[in-house]
Structure formats: C-alpha cells, structure tokens
Amino acid sequence: MNQPRRQRGPHRFAYDGLDRVIHEHARLSVLTSLVTHPKGLAFADLKNLCALTDGNLSRHLQVLEQAKLVSISKGFEGNRPQTLCRITPAGRKRYIEYLTVLEQVVLDAASAIKSDPGDERLGDPADA
Amino acid sequence: MNQPRRQRGPHRFAYDGLDRVIHEHARLSVLTSLVTHPKGLAFADLKNLCALTDGNLSRHLQVLEQAKLVSISKGFEGNRPQTLCRITPAGRKRYIEYLTVLEQVVLDAASAIKSDPGDERLGDPADA
DNA sequence: CCGTGGTACTTTGCAATGGAAAGTACACTT
DNA sequence: AAGTGTACTTTCCATTGCAAAGTACCACGG
Numbered sequence: 001m002n003q004p005r006r007q008r009g010p011h012r013f014a015y016d017g018l019d020r021v022i023h024e025h026a027r028l029s030v031l032t033s034l035v036t037h038p039k040g041l042a043f044a045d046l047k048n049l050c051a052l053t054d055g056n057l058s059r060h061l062q063v064l065e066q067a068k069l070v071s072i073s074k075g076f077e078g079n080r081p082q083t084l085c086r087i088t089p090a091g092r093k094r095y096i097e098y099l100t101v102l103e104q105v106v107l108d109a110a111s112a113i114k115s116d117p118g119d120e121r122l123g124d125p126a127d128a
Numbered sequence: 129m130n131q132p133r134r135q136r137g138p139h140r141f142a143y144d145g146l147d148r149v150i151h152e153h154a155r156l157s158v159l160t161s162l163v164t165h166p167k168g169l170a171f172a173d174l175k176n177l178c179a180l181t182d183g184n185l186s187r188h189l190q191v192l193e194q195a196k197l198v199s200i201s202k203g204f205e206g207n208r209p210q211t212l213c214r215i216t217p218a219g220r221k222r223y224i225e226y227l228t229v230l231e232q233v234v235l236d237a238a239s240a241i242k243s244d245p246g247d248e249r250l251g252d253p254a255d256a
Numbered sequence: 257c258c259g260t261g262g263t264a265c266t267t268t269g270c271a272a273t274g275g276a277a278a279g280t281a282c283a284c285t286t
Numbered sequence: 287a288a289g290t291g292t293a294c295t296t297t298c299c300a301t302t303g304c305a306a307a308g309t310a311c312c313a314c315g316g
Binding site: 171172175182183185186187190202208209210211 | 292293294295296297
C-alpha cells in the first residue's frame with residue numbers, strides 16, 4: 001500500500017519514518033526489550049536491561065504509554081507493588097515500521113562502506 | 129556457544145554504543161548521506177537529500193564538525209560561496225561503530241518479531 | 257510499637273538542544 | 287542602484303532528557 005520506496009528521489013536520506021517517540025536511545029532500548037519479551041517485563045527488569053535510572057525509566061514509560069505504544073498494569077508480586085509493561089499491538093506495528101526504516105539506513109550505509117572499505121568492515125548479511 | 133556478538137550481560141538492551149551525536153534523526157541522515165558520498169556534498173545538496181531547512185542543517189553541521197565527524201571547507205563554485213562537507217576518517221569510524229550497534233538492534237528485534245509474527249512481518253535478509 | 261532501612265516507583269526542576277524564523281552577506285539582474 | 291535570489295548563520299523558544307529529591311509501602315530490630 002503506502003510502501004515508502006524512497007530509494008531514489010530528492011530526499012533519499014530524509015528517513016522521515018524515524019518516529020521521534022521511538023527514535024530515542026532509552027525508548028528504543030525499552031521497546032526492543034519489550035518486543036523480545038512479548039509477555040511483558042517488570043519495571044525493575046526493564047531498568048536493568050536498559051541500564052536506566054528509576055526516574056528516567058518512569059518518564060519514558062509515561063511517554064510510551066501516552067503514545068499507546070506500551071500498556072502498563074500495576075499489580076503485586078507477593079505484597080510488593082509491581083508494574084508490568086507490555087508492548088501493545090499498535091506499538092508493535094509502529095516499532096516494526098520504525099525498524100524497517102532503520103534497516104534502510106543500515107543498508108544504505110553498508111553498501112557504501114563495502115564499496116569503499118576504508119579501514120573498517122561491517123558484517124553484512126548479504127555478504128555471505 | 130551462542131552468538132558471541134550479542135551482548136548477554138545484565139544490560140543486554142542498553143545499547144550504549146548509540147552515540148548521542150550520531151543518533152539524531154537529522155545528523156544520522158547527514159552522516160549517511162556523507163558516507164555514501166565520500167567525495168563530499170555541498171550544503172545545498174545535503175539540505176535537499178536530508179529534507180532539512182537551512183538553519184537546521186547549519187546547526188547540525190556545526191555539531192558534527194565540532195565532534196570532528198565531518199570536515200567543512202568553504203570555497204566557491206563560480207563566484208558563489210559553496211560549503212563542501214565531507215565525513216572525516218574518524219567520523220567514518222565512529223559511524224561504522226554506531227551502525228554496528230544499530231544492526232544489533234535490528235537483529236535483536238527481527239528475531240523476536242520473526243518468532244512471533246503478530247500481525248506484521250519484517251523483510252529480513254536472512255529470510256531469503 | 258516505633259523507628260530505620262530498603263524496595264518500588266513518581267514528581268520536580270534544570271540544563272541541553274532541536275528546529276523555525278529572522279538575520280547577514282554577497283552576486284546577479286534590470 | 288535597487289531589488290531579487292542564493293547561501294548560509296544566528297537567535298530564540300518550546301521541548302525534553304535526565305537526575306535528584308520525594309512518596310508510599312513493607313520488613314525488621316529494639
């Protein structure tokens with residue numbers, strides 16, 4: 001349908017599919033964690049996985065929840081409060097769209113780097 | 129022995145190689161443009177390729193120059209001023225390091241998405 | 257029972273900065 | 287010479303990432 005086949009065109013490197021809400025170090029970490037854990041993660045787990053401070057994670061979760069990318073349910077583990085975070089279907093969808101653009105960036109760059117290796121190489125799947 | 133490239137520590141999704149200077153929509157666009165054009169690009173070309181406003185591009189180029197990721201040389205095309213931007217060797221190196229982390233993000237996410245496709249699929253090179 | 261400490265978050269406040277608009281400089285046209 | 291256009295640069299402001307402080311609740315020792 002709306003396939004952004006922006007291989008050519010005047011704005012080839014604009015990458016405007018890089019959603020600002022997702023394209024943020026901390027939130028990208030959080031979302032990637034959640035995508036790989038579809039059953040959800042507790043606040044503390046997320047905090048450790050993403051190496052974030054409490055306040056930091058809390059804030060980003062607020063943003064992600066407001067954007068309807070994650071759902072947050074508060075419950076209890078024993079008698080301690082426990083916040084469980086899950087990625088929503090919509091969040092998953094937007095994350096995948098974002099990832100597609102990221103892949104395009106990697107591909108654009110990788111091809112250029114391969115054709116002029118300079119002093120470093122990038123492991124490229126198409127290389128095998 | 130799992131993939132040695134994947135970080136498996138407590139902070140598996142921290143992605144702290146995502147350099148803040150590079151991991152920014154506009155600057156990522158600029159650097160990707162420059163990586164694919166090793167001979168450099170003029171201000172106006174960059175502006176169009178990345179779909180940025182003048183002021184915006186100017187600001188980001190300052191940041192990139194200060195970080196020694198790009199070099200900026202002012203000259204003339206005919207008698208019009210022309211700013212030529214090139215990625216520096218150091219910039220190239222750091223960009224590649226950044227890209228490697230980006231690839232890791234894509235891989236982390238893609239494997240999770242593939243194993244539970246949900247409602248969307250991601251075109252994966254290893255899939256073909 | 258009361259205080260001390262620990263866990264699990266939330267709120268607040270500041271400093272950084274991305275981005276648009278306005279500004280500067282120069283060349284070409286009329 | 288004045289006006290228009292190109293090529294940037296500078297300024298300003300709203301946003302926001304981040305950390306420190308705050309809140310709430312439970313466990314444990316005295």
